[in-house]
Amino acid sequence: MDDTRISLRAVKNEDISDIYELYRNKKIVYNNGIAFGLYSENFLKLALIDKNLLSKNVTLIAEDDGTMIGIIYYECSKPMMTGVAISIIINTINNYEKYYIQVLLSFMNYVFKQQNYYRITIYISELVIIRNKELITKMEENGFLKEGILKEERYINGKFYDTYIMGVTREDKVR
Amino acid sequence: MIRQGRVYLRAFEEKDMKKIWEWKNNENLARYESSNPFITMSEKEIEKAYINSSGKNCYAICLKSNDELIGEVSFWYPNILNQSTVELGVSIEEEKCKYGYGIEATVALFKIIFNNILINRISFCIGSHNFYSKGPLEKLFNCDGIIKNDRLIDGKYYDTYIYGFLRKDYDRIIHDILKL
Numbered sequence: 001m002d003d004t005r006i007s008l009r010a011v012k013n014e015d016i017s018d019i020y021e022l023y024r025n026k027k028i029v030y031n032n033g034i035a036f037g038l039y040s041e042n043f044l045k046l047a048l049i050d051k052n053l054l055s056k057n058v059t060l061i062a063e064d065d066g067t068m069i070g071i072i073y074y075e076c077s078k079p080m081m082t083g084v085a086i087s088i089i090i091n092t093i094n095n096y097e098k099y100y101i102q103v104l105l106s107f108m109n110y111v112f113k114q115q116n117y118y119r120i121t122i123y124i125s126e127l128v129i130i131r132n133k134e135l136i137t138k139m140e141e142n143g144f145l146k147e148g149i150l151k152e153e154r155y156i157n158g159k160f161y162d163t164y165i166m167g168v169t170r171e172d173k174v175r
Numbered sequence: 176m177i178r179q180g181r182v183y184l185r186a187f188e189e190k191d192m193k194k195i196w197e198w199k200n201n202e203n204l205a206r207y208e209s210s211n212p213f214i215t216m217s218e219k220e221i222e223k224a225y226i227n228s229s230g231k232n233c234y235a236i237c238l239k240s241n242d243e244l245i246g247e248v249s250f251w252y253p254n255i256l257n258q259s260t261v262e263l264g265v266s267i268e269e270e271k272c273k274y275g276y277g278i279e280a281t282v283a284l285f286k287i288i289f290n291n292i293l294i295n296r297i298s299f300c301i302g303s304h305n306f307y308s309k310g311p312l313e314k315l316f317n318c319d320g321i322i323k324n325d326r327l328i329d330g331k332y333y334d335t336y337i338y339g340f341l342r343k344d345y346d347r348i349i350h351d352i353l354k355l
Contacts, residue, residue: 035257047255082327121322148320151339152295155259160295165320165337 006102008072008110011059016045018068022091031096032089033125035156048073062103070103076117083119083169084111097132105142112170119169121147125154126161136166143172177234179283180355182276184234184248187225191235191244194268195221198247203269206328207305234287236267236280245271248280250288253298260296261288265308278311282355289345296341302326303334315352316340 011019020041022028029036039047048059062070074086086107090099104122111117122144129135136146144166152160177184187195198204199216216224225233233249246267253262263284265277281299288297299316301308302325316338325335345352 035259037256039256080326080328082325082332118327119322119324121325145323147322148337150260150296150298150319150337151317152341153260153298153339154257155295160259165322167322169324 005065006069006106007063008060008103008106009063011049011061011071013045013049015061015068016041016049018091019044019048019071022071022089027093028089028091030127030157031093031131033127033154033156033161034089035154060107062099062106064099064102069099072103072107074107083117083121083167084115085121085123087123097135097138100132100135101138101142104139108142108168117170119167121165121167123150124164124166125156126164127154127156129164136164139166143168145172177283177287178239179286179353180279181239182236182245182279182283183239184236184280184283184287187233187235187247189222189226191225192218192221194244195225195247198266198268201269204266207302207307208266234280234284236265236276238276245276246280248284250284250297259294260298261292261294262298262300263288264299272307275311277308278315278355281315282352285340285345285352289342294342296339299338299340301336301338302328303336304328304331309336312338314355 020039023037023039023044026036057073057075060072060074061068062072068091070088070090072086072088074084076084088100088103090096090103092099108120111120124135145168146164147167148165150163150165153163154161196216196218199221232251233247235244236246236248237244246265248263248265250261250263252258253260263281265281267277285297288294299312301312317340318336319339320337322335322337324332326333
């Protein structure tokens, strides 16, 4: 796996069936620290694709050699905000940390080089951090700083979990 | 109608539109809006957003003493797939924003949310330039994080403070809260 194989692209209607399968897979869902829900394809299409036009939320698909390995959701709807708020879902359990960082780096390149945003804020479930202990360290090596912890923000599998806020600015990335 | 301290919350009516139009086109108030700063709204857009919108959890804040409309308070789900957290926003008109009415309206909204909706957490975000709100908010909420240089207003970068309030805290200190 190297940088060049990871690519990002906009979501298409045809991706909905893959996203539907992802959300049906309990292991993948819990591994990403999100709540399991029985969502229909129509609901996912409405929430992730059609809604984008109204809310300016954007869904990107991350691919490794043409295979979907993850989804990035980012929000850029507030005019005075200097950056984007994102969450990442990785469609695999093996190599989770590696893929997470690779997808994040690809997204950072896109946002800082192609889009004129000043910062990226990423929301990560405590559940992801418990299972991937090196993730925060690796993110910090790439310029991210821990900026806060939202207490008991998500309800997953019968328990409340915190959500970590990590942030990076264009200058931090360069440094 | 939900009463708390010197204020009460009610639904918006057509008679409120003129005042909302003034708020939405007020440059000073716009600096403190977290969602749509410096975006003006026409009367038609206001009518659509405040009167003809059935699913919006938005309430008018009025003074008990003379029924004057002084602001708005609302809540929403920031993430459609995470129904355990809501975010709220409060806006008080310029002349009334120094008197603590916003915190009383927030407590009234707490009563609506925690007594009727099965959520666990309320989040509240403000810019670091919003010194009117910071002190009163910290009486109620814990600061969970500070997002650096998150906002650009009048050519300057400002941080965003993220506050949180949990259901277990509401259950524990409900009597103290209601005295506010």
